[in-house]
Amino acid sequence: MSAESHPTLPPVRLHSDAELARDALGAPLFARAVRLARWAGPATRVGAAGELAADQLPGAAAHLGLDAADEDSAGDASQAWRVAVDTGLVDVTEPEEDADGEGVAEGEAGEGPYGTAVPGEDLALVTGGAPGDVLDLWRAALEAVLADAAVPDLEDLVDAVDTDGGIDFDRLDWNPGREADFLDEALAHLYLLTAAEGGTADRPIPLPVLAASMVAPDGMGEPSDAVLEQVSDAMMRLDDQFRQLAPIGLVEFRPVDEELMAQVDEDGPLGEPEGDEDVSRYGMVRLTPLGLYGIRARMLEAGVAAPALGELAAKGADALLDGVASYPERTAQAEIEQWMADREPAAAVAELLAAARGDDEGGPLRRLRCQQALALAGPEAEPVVRSVLDEAELGGLARVWLAEHGAADVPAPAPEMVFWLTVDTIAAQLAADGETEELPLLMETLTAHHTGFFDRVWRVEHPSTVRVLEAMGRLHPDPKTAKEARRAAFKARSRKP
Known part of the structure; x- marks a missing residue:
């Protein structure tokens, strides 16, 4: 996940670790992985890559309560098992080999060799660990699912098998790195759109909007047919990938309407929704609170500055004013309120005024945010505010505050201060x-x-x-x-x- 295009992102509102851990345990795919880890035992047989033996998949599916008649149940059980192995919820012992390098533990009809699997030590963290331990396990599961989501579906793989039984990647037109980058970019754009909406992941994003944000040039007017085709292709890729990401709890996703999918197969690229057409038919996606946490964690690892509301509450006023300078007004207000909440008002105001001084380029915006913070202070802050009335940089905002609070005997500002404040206000x-x-x-x-x-x-x-x-x-x-x-x-x- 690249840090280059958005070195600093708007802040997001995160749920508490305890709430997020509960969400992680409730994510269908992660919950299935935990259940299969508890089901594993000495009789569990696995292949060289840790996959369940084929004849054990029906039993695993039954343990998960999946319908044996559903042709997808074995695949769902297999996926949950892979997540359990990749997260360390299951410990796998690889098949043993004899001195000649031959497998010694063969199954029926020469299907072996097989290894074994038992519950891993990390399984105890699910119920006995801290919320952070559960979130670490969920993030490991997320990485496994993201890797799977970047792989073509089985039908495409079958179509690309060459005469020697290998996969013809040229015919498949699939590049693993390119697909992983595409998915990373999609999640980064989804995160940015979520943050721009206030950082609460409350509103779903139409899939055409997300796809267009990835492929359409900035400032483009009416999209050309070539751009519409790129948007349509991106939507189809995202539709497939988000279907795979929903079970791990990363997103809530409404897939593209099947009738529209058929239109793509018959008539080519999807156009934009027309008139009052239901845009949700084109797919809707929303990062869950757990997904917001997960993508932010990945961005931080990639070196992206991805702030969360509340991070500045324990820092000084200088860090607060610099930090919220680039925030949207609503999120800046929320951060300031958290900072003010646990401080004595007069002392907080004195610290804010001191941090607002300065003739550097960032000074005007610091003073604007300072004025925003002062609005939260009550009458007890009046003596501190009056103490800066004669300062060129702070005297103007002090008079504004005193006037708004109905203070008496507020001296009129000198003309020089009025013009200075005018420049400072527009600059901010x-x-x-x-x-x-x-x-x-x-x-x-x-x-x-x-x-x-x-x-x-x-x-x-x-x-x-x-x-x-x-x-x-x-x-x-x-x-x-x-x-x-x-x-x-x-x-x-x-x-x-």
């Missing part, structure tokens, strides 16, 4: 959200309240003065005012050494 908005549709309205409001605004603002000693004026020259809705802003930006650039 640019850093937080970029050039949004709301920003021109903010600019219009700020300039309308000050006669000769640009004659004063270009002289403001703020590191972002030039950048703010250039943005106003591009974005201000009044052409005449925008032209004034561009002139002011030129003056501000000229006065810099």
Whole structure:
């Protein structure tokens, strides 16, 4: 899972380890693996790769309560057994060989040699370990399932068998590394879409949206037929892979409608949903809370900065303001609330104000988040807030807070402070959200309240003065005012050494 495309991701909300461990134990495939591990014993016979002997699969399926008449039951039992072996829930003894290298433990009709399998030591962790132990076992199971999901289905493998009994990979058009990378990319995009929605994995993502996020060029308008074909192909691959990932508890998945699948077979690529057509027919996928945890763990191992809400609660105010600087407003608010919850309000406010100082590039956004945090403080913080009234960097936000809390005797700010605060406010908005549709309205409001605004603002000693004026020259809705802003930006650039 690559860390290159998204070096820092929006934060996600994780359930507690105890809740996640319960979810892991309830995941159908993991639960079956645990049951088969308890079923294993000295009479259990396995092949060289640890797979159950064919004649034992019906017994394993029956133990799992699977319908013996269902042709998929043996495959489901075999998959659960593989997970039990791969996670260490089962210990396998390989077939013994005699001095000539021949197997000595053969089954009936020369089917051997066979090894044996017994419950592994890690099985005790399922009931006797900590939640983290259970999650470690589940993650090992997840890796096994992800490896299986990147393998073509059996029918494709059969079709690709050559005359010598081997697999013709050219005919199969399957590259193991490429398929694993495709699945990793899909999960990374699903995680990013989930995080962008608030990081709670509450809403399912339409499969066409996920597929398009992977293959469609950024900023593309009407998709071409070639792009639609790529999206359709990606959807079909994802449909097959997510079907395999749902039983391990990674995703909740609604497959592509069978009628649409038939349309692909007959007519070619799927088009986009039209009008009021039910988009869910095209497939819907949602990372479960357990899946959100699992994919985040894999991203952290890959070196991706994938924060979780609450991680900053025990850190200082400087780490908090820097950390939430790039968060969406809603998640920044949630992180700040957790940070404030266990602190004495006046002391917390003093720490926040100290961390908000600075004339570096990140200063405006730190002060914006500081103001967001101060909104949580009550009257007991007033003396601390008043103590910074005379500071150029903090005096403006202190006056805003005092006014909002109905404080008396709030001194009017000096004109220099007003213009400095204006630059700082716009710089913070640019850093937080970029050039949004709301920003021109903010600019219009700020300039309308000050006669000769640009004659004063270009002289403001703020590191972002030039950048703010250039943005106003591009974005201000009044052409005449925008032209004034561009002139002011030129003056501000000229006065810099």
